[in-house]
Amino acid sequence: MFGDRWSLLIIRDLIVRGFRTFKEFQKSGEGIATNILADRLRKLEAKGFITSALEETDGRRVNYRLTEKGIDLAPVLLELLIWGARHEETGVPCALIEYMESHRKEVVAEVRRRWRERDSTPPIPGFAGSDAGRKWIRTRRVA
């Protein structure tokens, strides 16, 4: 599962960038070939990391979503994000990393909340695109 180039990136994009459709992965700039993408999504589904379902309002679209097993990788990805910010070039702003380092639990909880509520707005700006300065995580408690 972590033995190939793309699977973990796909999971990361599901968690961190809020991707849901084939198209989004395809055009994400990482340059995955469509046959490989199809294969990886199929295998990730077979292994219980994600589910796929037709979008109700548009029968062409398939929505991919993490399973519990999949979202449980959030802490791994968070640590990897923190590691990457320290040792490789990532576009994530320092302040955000520092926040994440000192609020690991809250960050994971927020990611989980969004997953549960099917809120797919990307929780980590800087990975998401242009809105790097935005308030990215709610600080007030949620019922």
Added chain:
Amino acid sequence: MFGDRWSLLIIRDLIVRGFRTFKEFQKSGEGIATNILADRLRKLEAKGFITSALEETDGRRVNYRLTEKGIDLAPVLLELLIWGARHEETGVPCALIEYMESHRKEVVAEVRRRWRERDSTPPIPGFAGSDAGRKWIRTRRVA
């Protein structure tokens, strides 16, 4: 770097099983081919994850050791270990996982300490071999 089957396993074995030599990786039961192993060690060194040095007392042996960049992956590996215990079959005893989940910081600190002090006794039994019941982590403070 996380785009292949072996690199992360090698790093895991360096951290978790205390491996240091080519032989240890080769015979670890994971079944890595020697050419691939040599290649991965070379690349991991080139990318600054590990260093290699001849053993002083035996000129045949090469000792591989994590760099700071490498050991900084410990939190990632810890989360992955916890995830794996929950969702896949690993040989790690439940009690140990529970301990690790509630003492993340201490576990990482201990792993770091051993790295710093070049103590390569494997910190995680159950990955190490037979001594699964052993007191694996010191609970008293170290100067």
Added chain:
DNA sequence: CATTATTACTTGCATATTGCAAGTTAAATT
């Protein structure tokens, strides 16, 4: 309603990576 566009793929083929088995080299052990 017919045409065009969009989405999620599949197919065929070239290239790259991996795995296996059998060396090779240098240093240690007997």
Added chain:
DNA sequence: AATTTAACTTGCAATATGCAAGTAATAATG
């Protein structure tokens, strides 16, 4: 001096990956 051990290399077959083009189904457009 001969054997063993450790850390590799080499050659080749099998597998996986990447690219470009194509297809099928649904949706939007005129």
